Amino acid sequence: MTSTPDRPALPALLGGEPAFPAGLPLTRVRVPDRAALLARLGAVLDSGQLTNGPTVAELEEGAAELLDVPHVVAVSNCTAGLMLVLQAAGVGGGRPVVMPGFTFSATAHAAHWAGGAPVFAEAREQDITLDPADAAARLAAADRPAALMATHVYGTPCQTERLQEVADAAGVPLVYDSAHGFGSRRGGVPVGGFGLAEVFSMSPTKVAVAGEGGLVATRDAALARTLRIARDYGNPGDYDTLFPGLNARMSELHAAVGLNWLAGLPGRVAHRGALAAAFGSAVAGLPGLRLALPEPGDVSTFKDLTLILDAEVFGLSAEESARALKAEGIDSRRYFHPPVQRQRAYAHLGQAENLPVTDRLAGSVLTVPMWTQMDAATMRRTADAVVRIQSHADRLGAVLR
CATH class of the missing domain: 3.40.640.10 (Type I PLP-dependent aspartate aminotransferase-like (Major domain))
Incomplete structure (x- = not known):
């Protein structure tokens, strides 16, 4: 199926070509010098x-x-x-x-x-x-x-x-x-x-x-x-x-x-910031999606590039989106889900029900791949896959649920 400005090409789960047939891991370490x-x-x-x-x-x-x-x-x-x-x-x-x-x-x-x-x-x-x-x-x-x-x-x-x-x-x-x-x-x-x-x-x-x-x-x-x-x-x-x-x-x-x-750490942090900005620009305007971003004037390492999804508006939950990304060859993680107060190690504290904002946010996060040596084209392909998935969320929902 050919994409149009209003309807991007089909995601992999609906028969389209995977964005990364060989796979795109969440992180990839390349030792400098x-x-x-x-x-x-x-x-x-x-x-x-x-x-x-x-x-x-x-x-x-x-x-x-x-x-x-x-x-x-x-x-x-x-x-x-x-x-x-x-x-x-x-x-x-x-x-x-x-x-x-x-x-x-x-x-x-x-x-x-x-x-x-x-x-x-x-x-x-x-x-x-x-x-x-x-x-x-x-x-x-x-x-x-x-x-x-x-x-x-x-x-x-x-x-x-x-x-x-x-x-x-x-x-x-x-x-x-x-x-x-x-x-x-x-x-x-x-x-x-x-x-x-x-x-x-x-x-x-x-x-x-x-x-x-x-x-x-x-x-x-x-x-x-x-x-x-x-x-x-x-x-x-x-x-x-x-x-x-x-x-x-x-x-x-x-x-x-x-x-x-x-050596060169500030430059690597700046590159990660540029990658995050490029991703943000590519997904800007998608309903129900925002990024976890620092305040203006602050600098983040973007150790993780994390999406915050409103499932009702985006059309898919974070878990469903992760499955759709996996079909594209894109690794992802739910950083941090479940939140610590709901983990079994701390159930004895009885605090699981005390943090409704944290619960909602933790249920909405999905971290996509980014690493220091990633190039802008790879970042753009990742963003394009997210756009395809959201644009076909109605059909994907029927497949994933």
Whole structure:
């Protein structure tokens, strides 16, 4: 069937040609400057020192410069970093830690393992980050709250100014799960220096990659000193441990990989922003579809390019749209569905029914492929597939239901 301006060609589920017959994965990692990386790895192996060496220190210094913060502590992963920050901040004894329900489960896991009790708060309608007003209300209702946590979802910066006011009013530390945010900016300020600490991920799906690893950024010198001890079992160097720490060191090999990704990071973030803008332009005007976007003046890493679908208006639910995209060869994910308060790990808290906005948004999200080296033509073909699917939503609905 030939497409027309009013009726695009048939989607694959209705007999059309798939947009990507060979498949389009959600993420694809391509290591930059492999020769430089191999030289770094070789130097580490030649040194015979695989932990607690100069490569980790070099990564910390480079990250601190990019983030414009005085202290960065490298750790084995973002979750461990969050756990150690919360422990150092005095979370424990089952005291409440207010956090978004719309986040990756590791946010809640970190609070749990640090001895806190997650209390979930609503998401903002506009960008799905933590709603400061709802967080304030839940802090006020909590018995001796221990901390406030927020997540820069998809790399979209939170309402940092308002959240700091909320935390200060409640007398609790503010800790950011910044797993997605290395390279994001709130106004002209790099994400990394807000709150007591911000913890980044360097896992393979992120914009800056170490294979596995995390970075804790902070302006608090005492916290940084504590974290350097905490990541090594709580051992200050004489094996007389000061507190129950973790084996949360980043290896020299992972640090070498991470260093390789720091060079050119702002340019890669800018490219991802351009891809997101191109996708947004291509789907502009589609009924029932909007993107999770940062506020004007903010910069997102677009770690994930996520659609928010109004099923009644779009014509298909997020789940049905995912199945239609799969037929086009396009991978997708429901980031984040179900929200954490509805996951089985936290059912015992009895908070599943308390977040109607979060529930609605989580039921509406669908993340489509985007990676740093993706070209504009691939992004456009992905957008065109979404347009085809929506344009034939009436017929697709009969097939998918």
